[in-house]
Amino acid sequence: MATGRNHRPATSRSRGIPEATVARLPLYLRALTALSERSVPTVSSEELASAAGVNSAKLRKDFSYLGSYGTRGVGYDVEYLVYQISRELGLTQDWPVVIVGIGNLGAALANYGGFASRGFRVAALIDADPSLAGKPVAGIPVQHTDELEKIISDNGVSIGVIATPAGAAQQVCDRLVAAGITSILNFAPTVLSVPEGVDVRKVDLSIELQILAFHEQRKAGEDLGGPPGRRPGEGVHPETDTAPPAAPPAAAVTKRPPEPGNDGDLPAVMPA
Amino acid sequence: MATGRNHRPATSRSRGIPEATVARLPLYLRALTALSERSVPTVSSEELASAAGVNSAKLRKDFSYLGSYGTRGVGYDVEYLVYQISRELGLTQDWPVVIVGIGNLGAALANYGGFASRGFRVAALIDADPSLAGKPVAGIPVQHTDELEKIISDNGVSIGVIATPAGAAQQVCDRLVAAGITSILNFAPTVLSVPEGVDVRKVDLSIELQILAFHEQRKAGEDLGGPPGRRPGEGVHPETDTAPPAAPPAAAVTKRPPEPGNDGDLPAVMPA
């Protein structure tokens, strides 16, 4: 999952709607849209929950924050619910979006159908490379970074997507914020610092893989019949073991069994 | 953030390490790697927390689950911590990964440097389109879906990335699982159902934007000086208002002020 519930005092629950619920509304909306296309008139919380991959009690509680939109003994009216959730999420209006950084990922995002289909309109593609300027990507001509401020103010854009290399992300972010952007979706592997009032959500592909690797390793370790207790300072992975740990500070060394010191590099961990 | 902490009894905390902590370890690792490149020998929890964008108390508690790797009065040894976290995440070994669905997004993923740099090796690219077969993407020839099972078993792949259209995702998922994949990173906008023991993490670009839109709308609404209380059944968005809500079930209608019924479509919400 894209992590990104940062900065924003735990009391974030906007308008009494818990953050966790907001994050699930798009899920419900998608399931409801699918039902709507099949002309299904009503759904029970059980059916809809199953389609959205959540618990039915959770779903009912989520909807209770929006209001009483169901009918006991029957369920929820699909069309009506689609509208209510869309309205709550702000999808009944058009959101112009700019994408900055038209590399492989930026181009893929520009072509991604899921944006346009949910009320998001790609207003502009921006890149720092002059040779890209004017070239159409997904039918939209790429514009140079110099135009950034003008594009944003002219189009009244409030949502920006950053798909630049990590090194350029903070700088781009600063310019976006200065130009009036108040919501940022960041694909660059960096922590962005933004002023109060600006929302940042982060999608990091490699982080997701690393989390999977953790669980994968654990599964493999359990298969080997290792004891449940963790063994700090001792490798859990069966084979493919790499260089021993670098030398910890003196005090820590004395605490641990003296492993063969070898300040080698760590092949698996390279610069981003 | 990519949501994806599904299915897995709340007692998921693998080996005593809380899920929330695991999700932050890659963040710490990235910050530490950057410090390592600058040859910084030690960091305090305060400095590292700031670099990773988290609270220092949280960071210390996170590290406490791994063991006592710090030195009081000094801080943490950068190199040592890099190794310990890498080992905990399972990054000291090589993880072959297959990417299924080589469209715009799949190609972008194949080119993404963040994978290879963290111990993940793209073992194969797979697509159902025969005309793609053999064509190199990011230096790797695309193979046809028919080879899927063979590729996975031959390479001992346990992590799969799904970047296909939504319609094909579940089918691909089933084949991956049957072939031995136990961890899946899903970019398709669908809920995947998998057997027990298979981990799925989901990255949904449009969901992230929808969550941003929610907060953006709320900001705009507050600017208009509206009262803090929510007004169910009344549009909050200033202009750009679309069709009125579809007719709710009879009972619900009586509860609400009779809005002008108009079973129109909802322009902002279209099929995925």
Add this chain to the structure above:
DNA sequence: CAATCTTTGTGCACGCGTTCACAAAGGCAT
């Protein structure tokens, strides 16, 4: 109209995650 059946909406309890705040631990200067 009354009885029954279905499904919502929610009060309540529990557990995880976050944060505070401080004692313990180690470095460093004298």
Add this chain to the structure above:
DNA sequence: ATGCCTTTGTGAACGCGTGCACAAAGATTG
């Protein structure tokens, strides 16, 4: 060696999110 200063590691309190379980509400049937 002794005392001071810095920073870790963690006990404890708090708040959010989840799931259970049930009463209330409405549909439906006879």
